[in-house]
Amino acid sequence: MTRAAAAKSSADKQMPAFSWPFLGRVLLKALLLFAVFNLIFAALYPMGALGRVSFYNLLFPGRERFPFGENPQQSYNLSIYNLDAMFSSLALNASPAPGAGEYRVLVVGDSSVWGTLLRPADTLAGKINALGLTCGGLPVHAYNLGYPTISVTKDLMVLQQAMDYHADQIVWMTTLEGMLRAEQLRSPILANNAGRARDLIARYGLRLDPNDPAFVNPTFLEKTIVGARRPLADLMRLQFYGVMWGATGIDQVYDWDPARDAAQRDFKPDPSFHGLTGPTLDKNLLALDVLAAGVKLSGSVPLTLVNEPILVSSGQNSDIRYNFYYPRWAYDAYRVQLAEQAKASGWRYLDLWDLVPETEFTNSAIHLTPAGETLLAQAVGEQLCK
Numbered sequence: 001m002t003r004a005a006a007a008k009s010s011a012d013k014q015m016p017a018f019s020w021p022f023l024g025r026v027l028l029k030a031l032l033l034f035a036v037f038n039l040i041f042a043a044l045y046p047m048g049a050l051g052r053v054s055f056y057n058l059l060f061p062g063r064e065r066f067p068f069g070e071n072p073q074q075s076y077n078l079s080i081y082n083l084d085a086m087f088s089s090l091a092l093n094a095s096p097a098p099g100a101g102e103y104r105v106l107v108v109g110d111s112s113v114w115g116t117l118l119r120p121a122d123t124l125a126g127k128i129n130a131l132g133l134t135c136g137g138l139p140v141h142a143y144n145l146g147y148p149t150i151s152v153t154k155d156l157m158v159l160q161q162a163m164d165y166h167a168d169q170i171v172w173m174t175t176l177e178g179m180l181r182a183e184q185l186r187s188p189i190l191a192n193n194a195g196r197a198r199d200l201i202a203r204y205g206l207r208l209d210p211n212d213p214a215f216v217n218p219t220f221l222e223k224t225i226v227g228a229r230r231p232l233a234d235l236m237r238l239q240f241y242g243v244m245w246g247a248t249g250i251d252q253v254y255d256w257d258p259a260r261d262a263a264q265r266d267f268k269p270d271p272s273f274h275g276l277t278g279p280t281l282d283k284n285l286l287a288l289d290v291l292a293a294g295v296k297l298s299g300s301v302p303l304t305l306v307n308e309p310i311l312v313s314s315g316q317n318s319d320i321r322y323n324f325y326y327p328r329w330a331y332d333a334y335r336v337q338l339a340e341q342a343k344a345s346g347w348r349y350l351d352l353w354d355l356v357p358e359t360e361f362t363n364s365a366i367h368l369t370p371a372g373e374t375l376l377a378q379a380v381g382e383q384l385c386k
Helices: 005-012 020-044 047-051 084-086 125-128 151-165 180-187 194-204 229-248 288-298 328-345 370-382
Strands: 103-109 138-146 169-174 303-307 348-351
Touching: 005 020, 020 047, 047 229, 084 151, 103 125, 103 151, 125 138, 125 370, 138 151, 151 169, 151 180, 151 194, 151 288, 169 288, 194 288, 288 328, 303 328, 328 348
Parallel strands: 103 138, 103 169, 169 303, 303 348
Antiparallel strands: none
């Protein structure tokens, strides 16, 4: 036998013969390990911890507002429900320590604060920053914590986490549509953070149902790696789109045609509001207790509650309705009730409902043009250091 043949014969003896039982045992062990990992993941459900792992402010710049979007291929953005990941993606995470170089203002609210159709510099926070204000010798830096659904309870949830960022002042923008008690839990981001919402309800005794059917309660299987593959994929996609955000500065589709998308200004002679026809508005329908909870949550940090501008139409039947959202009777009653509650409770309150002319609204009765945001920023800015 040649030396090469002898070597081949020796190697053949050392290699185990293929065995189906052996392969079966390997696959079984792999499946058992995968099942164990899934069970451990479901038991721990570490989505919050995973959300805090972020390349924003490290490999690419932090975002100027929360991630939100339905067309990620064009906006380099997406809607997720992981609040930790949302905060981790913000430039706020890279800001200086409290008192070290800035007077920090956090602006909380709905899509009007987030800035639908507006570039970051044209939002309320961006316009406040452009004013060049100083408080206590420090430059004012406003951070945008708006999110595009209307619910003051959603705002309260955002505010609760925002308190970790040591604000010098909080500006909370709100409107009647966000105050209706029956609609509070319809915001998808609130419904998909049922644990946080229930904690707020219990902690502040809010008059909301902790068992509301709007809450999304994932099952044990939905908390496994397999069951949670969609939210896990969204966490990875958020990081991926950060590369494009950093390269382009685009975070939504800026496609507004005034002729096509103008807010409605002519109305039918309809005085109804969420099935109510007036002429009075029951105060118990408004979630004023949620506003009180926000003031309490802010503690020693000054909180200014702002009744945000709305479109006041001069069009057809504008004597019945201010705009698409509000008949006059409902909105007028709301303003009176909110002002009375603010005075009785000693809240810092600013009513700017008719500050902006109807020509400075975009596709909604609460969405402003850059010029409208400038007017709003000036009015809010005047109150910051008082």
